[in-house]
Amino acid sequence: MDPDTARGIDRRRLITWGGVAAAGVVAAGGPLVGAGTGHADPARTDRIPPETRPGGAYDRYVARLAAEGRFSGVVLLSHRGRTVLSRSYGMADREKGVRHHEGVAFNLSSGSQPFLSVAVLQLVQQGRMTLADRVGTHLTGLAREIAEQVTVHHLLTGTSGLDAPMPDWQRVFHSREEVHDHHEQWVRQATLVGVPGAGSNGHLPGGGVGLAMAAQIVEAVSGVTFWDYVHEHVFGRAGMKGSAFYTRDQWLTDGHLAHPYMLQAGGSLVDAVRNLDKGSIDPHTLGRNPGRGFIGYASGDGFATAPDLVRFAKALYDGTLLDKPHADLFAGAKLPGPAPTAYDAYTMPVSIVNGQWVIGRGGGGGGVGANWSIYPDTGWVGVVLSNHDGVPLLDICLREAEAVTGGPVAPPGGGGGG
Template structure:
């Protein structure tokens, strides 16, 4: 990691924890270059897709309380969806990535100005989803499979997705970072890392301070994470590395979910390969005879990964705020160090 940092390919925090005790914690580079603020263990980073499991936990909390069932269809809780979605697609289909739905491309150039604008846009966006395969068919990263469960959480709980997750998940874990900061907070809070996005000419800019700049990366073409006023319901969020260790431990000790429900969250649902499976909101895999679960995420100037090794009590976290980080290689080495397996990829995006 020090070598990558010296080469300008990593700026961020790496943390390894064993049964709640920090074994390794290293910080490299700057959270805000303009203000000269270095990274430290208390720096909060954008999680991108690595925050999606928060939504799955929220749904399972409500299921544990008997307020919804995983067999409920979309129409049980939400109005206005076409019959082939409302009557056939279930909560289980959405959480497991098997809804058969496709969501149109987002307007990545839109600059949002309020929480209300973000929520309205993403509700209308997921309501444009259409069936492209029968329910039960793996459809992967469909926006509907993140956005519709968030709408169900709001309908059942009577509060916004952001407030529900803040109170019932992040707050309950004792997570201290700003969970869903708005862009004004991102600009002013010295504890939040700014994303440094690489442009076509190879230069890097602070995405939050340069909303007119686009990423040339084909995987995130035209995006700029700073344009979000707040992360979309069901997606993203911000956390420090110790926060993610607290979240991982809270999944296993009954703080967030009773044990059967926690096991349901991470239980293998859909086979992806010989030893990799889809669970609820995250991939799980068998590595050298033990289960590993977690989630990775990426955006222009954003890299995030957290992995949990429940058999041995290890948790690994990598959080970065610049492009060019070989995240899969790094998490593969993490898995090798912890499980003794040969390196081979990370926790998925």
């Protein structure tokens, strides 16, 4: 999408950082309050807005996009754990003839980063580490200034001041061990180029190295790999049976995993996982192909189904994943975000939209578009998962927010909804 010149906000960043939650408008509420807890107005939380229902404005909008060939994937709206709207359009695997359905798991790209934050906060809650710990408390082989100045809090807020060599997006990985070794080496190539805590370093080419560092701290404290920890203590506890950090081999053989379809010159779409030599022509993805990575890690490429993301939200509310103080800490605003009522929390944005908080995360890459949004004041969860380039993800998210909050939500800088 084009940059938003009116406010200087990159619409692409709003997609990959968190859709509605990064685009915020208006004010009131509080993180992880409501959702049937008695802290919100019952008349507001009990109401099912007509535009969220089957046949409502949101349903009609997504159906129109699908009919025009502009959406392939799944959308879901849930209120207090009960599905209000669930739609699936298009193909999860064109070669095998697998159509989308609720049980299909999609690559979330950077939309899986909050699972890392939950993992860290679980260990904090258990007293096994603190957010104020210097990274050198847990990791060896780092530059002295990094080990002594950068904290876990800095890593999760993207304010570590770290940079590292730009990842080689053309490299094809072939095993979990190769991916793990690569990230261990990458973390130890990090350099301190800013003052820790002074501001976001997410714009730096290797600014994501801080997330890999945080994942390795999870490994050092827990004694297991990041993948195994998240599978057992996040996905397992939350009952997210269709979600995982799947390998490329599983992507090719498991019928419930959506294949990403990347746009090529001339308008054709190719299966990313079956064409590792090709990349998307979308300039924002730098020719990236998510299949090359073999398996995701801290910065992204975990998989989830739409119902599993609803289960994740419920597990945050009911204490399954974190107790209430640490769940509030997970979702609480830490820094100003890219819009007047948007803020940065741990590895995700939070925002105030039509008088209620929205937390969530978006992700985008070659053939991948994902966004999950939690509306804790009123108990709603919205999920948008797609598997081909060209989907107007931000506009879908804004329409979702309008349906849920019952009021207009203007895109950053104004404009229409695709």
